[in-house]
Amino acid sequence: xxxAIVTFPGSNCDYDLYKCVQLVGGAPAFRWHRDVELGDxxxxxxxxxxSYGDYLRAGAIATMSPIMEAVKAFAGSGGPVVGICNGFQxxxxxxxxxxxxxxxRSLLFASRDVLLRVENTSSTFTQKYESxxxxxxxxxxxEGNYHADEETLNRLEGEGRVLxxxxxxxxxxxxxxxxxxxxxxxxxxxxxxGNVMGMMPHPERAVEPILGSVDGLGLFTALLSQFSPLxxx
Amino acid sequence: xxxxxxEIRVIPRPGLLDPEGKAIQHALHSLEYEQVREVRxxxxxxxxxxxxxSEEARGGAEAMCHRLLAxxxxxxxxxxxxxxxxxxxxx
Numbered sequence: 001x002x003x004a005i006v007t008f009p010g011s012n013c014d015y016d017l018y019k020c021v022q023l024v025g026g027a028p029a030f031r032w033h034r035d036v037e038l039g040d041x042x043x044x045x046x047x048x049x050x051s052y053g054d055y056l057r058a059g060a061i062a063t064m065s066p067i068m069e070a071v072k073a074f075a076g077s078g079g080p081v082v083g084i085c086n087g088f089q090x091x092x093x094x095x096x097x098x099x100x101x102x103x104x105r106s107l108l109f110a111s112r113d114v115l116l117r118v119e120n121t122s123s124t125f126t127q128k129y130e131s132x133x134x135x136x137x138x139x140x141x142x143e144g145n146y147h148a149d150e151e152t153l154n155r156l157e158g159e160g161r162v163l164x165x166x167x168x169x170x171x172x173x174x175x176x177x178x179x180x181x182x183x184x185x186x187x188x189x190x191x192x193x194g195n196v197m198g199m200m201p202h203p204e205r206a207v208e209p210i211l212g213s214v215d216g217l218g219l220f221t222a223l224l225s226q227f228s229p230l231x232x233x
Numbered sequence: 234x235x236x237x238x239x240e241i242r243v244i245p246r247p248g249l250l251d252p253e254g255k256a257i258q259h260a261l262h263s264l265e266y267e268q269v270r271e272v273r274x275x276x277x278x279x280x281x282x283x284x285x286x287s288e289e290a291r292g293g294a295e296a297m298c299h300r301l302l303a304x305x306x307x308x309x310x311x312x313x314x315x316x317x318x319x320x321x322x323x324x
Contacts, residue, residue, distance in 0.1 A: 057304055064301065093304070100306040107252045147249070147307060181250065 013048035046087030059089030088198030099148030105181025244275035
């Protein structure tokens with residue numbers, strides 16, 4: 001699995017992703033925001049961080065980077081694209097995913113572990129999880145409050161495009177378990193054609209026991225299972 | 234070509250949860266400004282542009298708002314176009 005990890009000025013989870021792709025046996029490579037080509041890769045990952053200092057709106061300036069044209073073309077041709085945290089914000093800002101990520105309801109930067117319920121196990125990204133499985137992984141964001149109009153939310157739910165929801169230990173999506181005020185407790189979604197996903201929590205920070213959780217591994221092993229490990233054909 | 238000063242206001246859409254506005258409203262209430270019913274917080278951008286006419290200046294600004302300055306999912310925008318004043322040389 002050859003993975004392009006795009007670094008923007010202010011990205012800070014790019015090395016976590018790199019390590020994580022290596023850990024599952026894939027072949028990661030960094031791409032710079034000024035690059036115009038992704039090269040011969042099978043998966044693209046947009047990392048977390050604070051690209052361009054979150055100026056204007058989180059992720060907004062990054063979507064104007066030269067590399068984003070290549071990312072859009074890659075997504076358009078069906079290539080799998082993963083956006084985590086700031087990467088999710090970029091995908092929404094660029095229109096590759098619907099909706100927007102607003103300021104957390106609390107107005108505070110939220111940095112802690114959350115619990116997620118897996119809502120759809122048939123996607124490219126979540127097929128290694130069990131339906132209803134509860135995952136633990138960290139969040140670290142100030143703008144993670146997912147918003148979309150009612151029609152879009154109904155569509156996302158109706159088409160099984162909500163991948164993860166914030167829940168309590170019993171797996172109930174109650175308001176107390178919603179760390180940022182996201183509509184319908186949505187933590188991660190899929191695009192219409194099923195090849196672009198974004199999520200606010202950090203699966204790449206939950207891949208080794210020393211990190212406190214290995215629940216994020218499934219996302220990467222799911223992707224890996226669709227390609228040969230080191231990307232040699 | 235003339236110079237125009239654009240004033241662009243980007244405002245969270247009515248009805249949308251605006252936690253920053255809420256926090257400011259609470260703070261105003263705690264100062265006993267009970268008359269405040271709602272606070273919404275947006276952004277004000279000043280752009281100094283060159284254009285052939287004020288219509289052209291406005292058209293450009295609208296495109297900028299659609300493409301970058303405002304998020305079409307959550308924000309509305311208002312544009313004011315002002316003729317830039319001749320700079321006076323002070324001695």
